[in-house]
Amino acid sequence: MARLEELTFxxxxxxxxxxxxxxxxxxxxxxxxxxxxxxxxxxxxxGLHLPGQAAFDLETRGGxxxxxxxxxxxxxxxxxxxxxxxxxxxxxxxxxxxxxxxxDRLREMAGRGEIGAINHRHFSFMGSITAPGRLxxxxxxxxxxxxxxxxxxxVLLVPV
Numbered sequence: 214m215a216r217l218e219e220l221t222f223x224x225x226x227x228x229x230x231x232x233x234x235x236x237x238x239x240x241x242x243x244x245x246x247x248x249x250x251x252x253x254x255x256x257x258x259x260g261l262h263l264p265g266q267a268a269f270d271l272e273t274r275g276g277x278x279x280x281x282x283x284x285x286x287x288x289x290x291x292x293x294x295x296x297x298x299x300x301x302x303x304x305x306x307x308x309x310x311x312x313x314x315x316x317d318r319l320r321e322m323a324g325r326g327e328i329g330a331i332n333h334r335h336f337s338f339m340g341s342i343t344a345p346g347r348l349x350x351x352x353x354x355x356x357x358x359x360x361x362x363x364x365x366x367x368v369l370l371v372p373v
Contacts, residue, residue, distance in 0.1 A: 231343065244367055251366035254332035255283075256356070258340035259306055259313035259373045260296035263287065268295035275344025280352050281337045282359075289316050296373070298341035306373070313373055332365050340373055 217225060244251065260269045262281040270277040276297065283292070289310040306313040316335065322328045336356050342348055360368065 246366065248328050248367070249326055250329045252330045252332055252364060253319060253328050254360055254363070254365045254368050255314060255316060255319065255335040255371060256368055257314045257335075257337045257371040257373070259337065259371070260294055260339035261292045261310070261314055261337040262295060264291060264293060268293065269297075269339040271295065271297040276342030276348075277339045278342055278345070278348035278352050279338075280356055283314075283335045283337055285316070285331050285333050285335065287316070289314055296339055296341065313371055315369070315371065319369070329366075332360075332363050334359070334363070 217228065220228065261283065262268055263283065266281050269279065269281075292310050292314060294306060294313075311317050314335070314337070316331075319328065319331050323331050336359075338348070338352070
């Protein structure tokens with residue numbers, strides 16, 4: 214995560230002028246069982262996609278609000294990054310995708326019995342969406358419904 218003083222002048226102006234939306238997270242769910250009995254899924258905002266999937270559109274005004282479904286069987290090294298923010302230093306994530314999508318770490322935790330199971334699919338969004346209306350109205354509810362269908366107990370959100 215970049216600090217404000219590390220951003221370009223134009224990015225600093227943008228951050229200072231941007232009208233951030235607030236969202237009431239209080240209706241969020243609470244985990245009702247131990248992690249060792251829970252099914253987990255990952256959601257990343259690193260703009261990750263499989264080689265055969267369309268990359269996130271870096272030119273969409275306000276940000277590409279779509280998402281990509283990633284199977285639990287994916288090798289994290291094969292994931293591609295399509296992210297528009299100049300504030301997201303992709304160097305570390307390009308070296309080790311687990312920094313932005315820690316699927317290998319979840320696999321290790323499941324192997325040790327620290328979590329019950331890993332969901333069969335996970336999701337990636339592109340961060341830096343400056344016009345999140347369509348994300349909040351369409352994409353996020355679609356992904357939430359898929360997670361409910363999969364009986365996911367907890368989601369590890371990995372924002373970049």
